[in-house]
Amino acid sequence: MPVKEISNMMQDNSWLLIASIVGLVFIFGAIADALRKSAQSRHRERTRRELFAYVAEGSISPDDAQALLNATAKKPDWQKKVAEMVEWGSISPDDAAKLCDAFERGATKASEAVRKGVNAHVNATNSKAPQP
Numbered sequence: 132m133p134v135k136e137i138s139n140m141m142q143d144n145s146w147l148l149i150a151s152i153v154g155l156v157f158i159f160g161a162i163a164d165a166l167r168k169s170a171q172s173r174h175r176e177r178t179r180r181e182l183f184a185y186v187a188e189g190s191i192s193p194d195d196a197q198a199l200l201n202a203t204a205k206k207p208d209w210q211k212k213v214a215e216m217v218e219w220g221s222i223s224p225d226d227a228a229k230l231c232d233a234f235e236r237g238a239t240k241a242s243e244a245v246r247k248g249v250n251a252h253v254n255a256t257n258s259k260a261p262q263p
Contacts, residue, residue, distance in 0.1 A: 209234055 182196045191199075210231065217227045 185191045186193050186196045213227050216222045217224055
């Protein structure tokens with residue numbers, strides 16, 4: 132095909148070409164984002180398993196493992212959201228204070244639950260280990 136015919140075809144279907152390019156960019160972006168999230172999840176799980184192994188062999192204490200897990204965990208920005216709700220008038224400042232207290236108590240209970248889980252894992256691992 133001569134160059135002029137190709138040029139005319141591209142002008143006639145230029146919207147199709149642009150839409151195809153934009154679509155491909157979005158598809159590749161979605162695939163790249165999915166791969167990134169998958170790698171992050173794998174890394175996070177590997178870190179948890181390694182921490183459990185260190186606790187099981189006695190290299191670190193369960194409290195230290197819990198502190199490391201908490202340090203690397205994503206922290207929700209709930210305080211900012213509660214402040215926005217007060218600003219918008221959705222809830223009163225008194226209700227916001229009660230909500231913040233409840234969140235803090237819930238975080239403490241969650242930490243205790245994780246610590247108990249780590250201890251249970253260590254006890255189960257130690258009971259299965261052969262005794263010298």
